[in-house]
Amino acid sequence: MMSQGKATRPVRILIAKAGLDGHDRGAKVIARALRDAGMEVIYTGLHQTVENIVRAAIQEDVDCIGLSILSGAHMTLFPELLKQLKAEKAEDIVVFGGGIVPKDDIEALLAAGVRQIFIPGTHTKDVVEWIQANVPVHE
Amino acid sequence: MTKKRDAAAQFFKSPSYRAWREKVYASQRERKASFESISFREQPELVTPENGGTVDYDRDLGNPGEYPYTRGVQPTMYRGRLWTMRQFAGFGTPEDTNKRFRYLLDHGQTGLSTAFDMPSLMGYDPDSPRALGEVGREGVSVATVEDMDTLFGGIALDQVTTSMTINCTATVAFAFYFAVARRRGIPFEKIGGTIQNDMLKEFIAQKEWISPPAPSVKLVCDVIEFCAQSAPKFNPVSISGYHIREAGATAVQELAFTIADGLAYVDHCLGRGMKLDDFAPRLSFFFDVHNDFFEEIAKFRAARRLWAKLMRERYGAKTDAACKLRTHAQTAGVSLTAQQPVNNVARVAMQALAAVLGGVQSLHTNSMDETLSLPTEGAVRIALRTQQIIAEESGVTNVIDPLGGSYYVERLTSEVEEEAMRYIRQIDALGGMLHAVEAGFPQKEIAEAAYQFQLGVDAGEQAIVGVNCHAEGGEQEIPTLKIEHEVxxxxxxxxxxxxxxxxxxxxxxxxxxxxxxxxxxxxxxxxxxxxxxxxxxxxxxxxxxxxxxxxxxxxxxx
Incomplete structure (x- = not known):
């Protein structure tokens, strides 16, 4: 495993939409911004099960998963994602998120192993910089 | 001077205005290089009778309640009756939402509006594995006729009009509602209300669906047909720009795609052999009302004129009712900020005022806490009171279409209408909205606009107070609503x-x-x-x- 600075390839990210939530504006905007910042971005499309997301993440050999949830199901879906990644021995994939998530829930999710939650109003540059600083590229 | 401004200058004929512009204004300094609306439309420094500010009163405006309805669909507008104050509500169990409905009615709300949870909106019962974590969370859980009965317990279905925001499962929710009415002995023809039932905008923007576009449109039109025959007071569809705008569309895209969706339903119904004047009067609309105050007012005025002309000129509508665009509006959820959330009260107030000046028939005002969670009772009350302050204190309801004749608003109305019509012709060329949606045309246009907007925000060109200007650390905390997992x-x-x-x-x-x-x-x-x-x-x-x-x-x- 190497740091981003010495990596021989760009960071690979899966932007995912889980559950029944149809809000994809944020996910698509972030996906494009990350791509424009030189990252390799795969977008799952809407309405994925956590199983599908984990499978796609492993198949695509991504370094991190950005999960977007605006349906209020974050306290179910984030823990489920972490659990299934662990079961597949893929817990080295960094999980971060974005969406409508109240402050108390953000704290609980960070404690559970989600590495960052971005709320509405986040500058896309902040997401890019956070990934550069926190997501190691798997070699 | 920008190129666009020079191009506009050739239309300036008034000697005094021209002289002023060349001799006085040109030598002044402006504080920015360009002045754009929130929808990326360059705005002139001044509108006069010489640069698009005048209209032909009878042809372009008409009196209120008269074709082309630019000034409003009713002759009296808010002097006769205020708009319906209709706050969208729904969470938890049917009992939870029933309690919120009664709270809102007790506080002077005049109509109901139901938000369903994601499983109900996507066609899953609460016991489906696909519903995990989403039951009652973003709206109320309704899976059976009994749930619907409980939701409207103690509420007279023939006296309060209800709006139901549900789409791919609209036929089922509609059946629940009418089955409850039948149980209570209320004849179908006495039931007023609205069901959103607009699948094209689901594929374009809101993205809750079951089946592909063509059969989805068929189901939409089943409800339109049923209401035309058996429930004449019920609006079987609410053709919605709201979600299109929230997904990132510009004001013009919102208007154009919504009208084009409406035309697609009209085409489908006519294809079934229905008569335009039998169903068109019950087609209702739903638009967003965003930050750009005058552009939004112009959008509502343009929407009425555009729809009226299309109904009469393209489809040969014989009745006035078939030409009238009646609309609900909701303030722009997407404009609210999680940062300094109390500021949202001010945003909502201005947006609501634009909706009222735009002549809407019903209005939902968002609560300040909606970028954090579903709204608390306290936040909903402020939102409702905002409408009541506009209605009772501001005086804007005294005069019909008070901005009619404003050089700027008339020019904007004409521009928004023309630009929307250009999009509609493009969609016509693709074979209508059903085919345009299948080809991904509006979806791509919106994604592009959403990205451009975000780039503008990131660059500080699109100002958002509390986010990219006047920001402060250590955010204000306000109470939020928690939905128990017990639900x-x-x-x-x-x-x-x-x-x-x-x-x-x-x-x-x-x-x-x-x-x-x-x-x-x-x-x-x-x-x-x-x-x-x-x-x-x-x-x-x-x-x-x-x-x-x-x-x-x-x-x-x-």
């Missing part, structure tokens, strides 16, 4: 218990009638009302749609 367990148990006490033979027979109606391309609504009465659930009917019409999946375009 999900309760609803799962309730639907299981409901399923266990049905008559299996009667249920199977009625479900097979629904399936047959789908396969034979007949109107499903009459058989659905019977089926839900013997216990068919929302998930079971949706399973029939999946089986007969197929399942649509997101192409996942970026």
């Amino acid at each position: 999900e367990r309760q609803q799962i148990e309730r639907v299981k218990e409901f399923k266990a006490r049905r008559d299996p033979a009667a249920l199977a027979a009625s479900l097979s009638l629904v399936e047959q109606a789908c396969r034979e391309n007949r109107n499903v609504v009459p058989v659905l009302i019977d089926a839900v009465e013997v216990g068919a659930t929302l998930g079971e009917v949706s399973d029939i749609y999946r089986k007969v019409f197929g399942v649509y999946t997101d192409p996942g375009m970026l």
Whole structure:
């Protein structure tokens, strides 16, 4: 495993939409911004099960998963994602998120192993910089 | 001076205005290089009779209640009756939402509006594994006719009009509602209300669906047809720009795509042999009302004129009612900020004022806490009071269309209408909105606009107070609504218990009638009302749609 600075390839990210939530504006905007910042971005499309997301993440050999949830199901879906990644021995994939998530829930999710939650109003540059600083590229 | 401004200058004919512009204004300094609306439209420094500020009164405006309805669809507008104050509400169990409905009615709200949870909106019962974590969370959980009965317990369906925001399962929710009415002995023709039932905008923006676009449009039109025949006071569709705008569309895109959706439903209904003047009067609309104050007012005025002309000139509408665009509006959820959330009260007030100056028929004002969670009672009350302050204190309701004749507003109205019409012609060339949606045309246009907007925000060109200007650390904290996980367990148990006490033979027979109606391309609504009465659930009917019409999946375009 190497740091981003010495990596021989760009960071690979899966932007995912889980559950029944149809809000994809944020996910698509972030996906494009990350791509424009030189990252390799795969977008799952809407309405994925956590199983599908984990499978796609492993198949695509991504370094991190950005999960977007605006349906209020974050306290179910984030823990489920972490659990299934662990079961597949893929817990080295960094999980971060974005969406409508109240402050108390953000704290609980960070404690559970989600590495960052971005709320509405986040500058896309902040997401890019956070990934550069926190997501190691798997070699 | 920008190029655009020079181009506009050639239209300036008034000697005094021209002289002023060249001799006085040109030598002044402006504080920015360009002045754009929130929809990226360059704005002139001044509008006069010489640069698009005048209109032909009878042709372009008409009196209120007269074609082309630019000044409003009713002759009296708010002097006769205020708009309906209709706050969208729904969370938890049907009992939870029933309590919120009664709270809102007790505080002076005049109509109801139901938000359903994601499983209800996507065709899953609470006990489906696909519903995990989402039951009652973003709206109320309604899976059976009994849930609907409980939701409207103690509320007279023939006295309060209700709006239901539900789409791919609209036929089922409609059947629940009308089955409850039948149980209570209320004749269908006395029921007023609205069901959103607009599938094209789902594929364009809101993205809740079951089956592909073509059968989805067929189901939409089943409700339109049923209402035209049996429930004449009910609006069977609310053709919605709201979600299109929230997904990132510009004001012009919102208007154009919404009108084009409406035209697609009209075409489908005419294709079934329905008569325009029988169903068009009950087509209702729903627009967003965003930050750019005058552009939004112009959008509502342009929407009425555009629809009226299309109905009369393209479709040959004979009645006035078929030409009138009646609309609900909701303030822009997307404009609210999680940072300094109390500021949202000010945003909502200005947006609501624009909706009222735009002449809407009903209005929802968002609560300040909606970027954090579903709204608390306290936040909803402020939002409702905002409407009441506009209605009772501001004086803007005294005069009909008070901005009519404003050089700027008239020019904007004409521009927005023309630009929307250009998009509509483009969609016509693609074969209408159904085909445009299948080709991904509006989806791509919106994604592009959303990205451009974000780039503008990131660069500080699109100012958002508290986010990219006037920001401060250490955010204000306000209370938020928490939905207990207990709700999900309760609803799962309730639907299981409901399923266990049905008559299996009667249920199977009625479900097979629904399936047959789908396969034979007949109107499903009459058989659905019977089926839900013997216990068919929302998930079971949706399973029939999946089986007969197929399942649509997101192409996942970026």
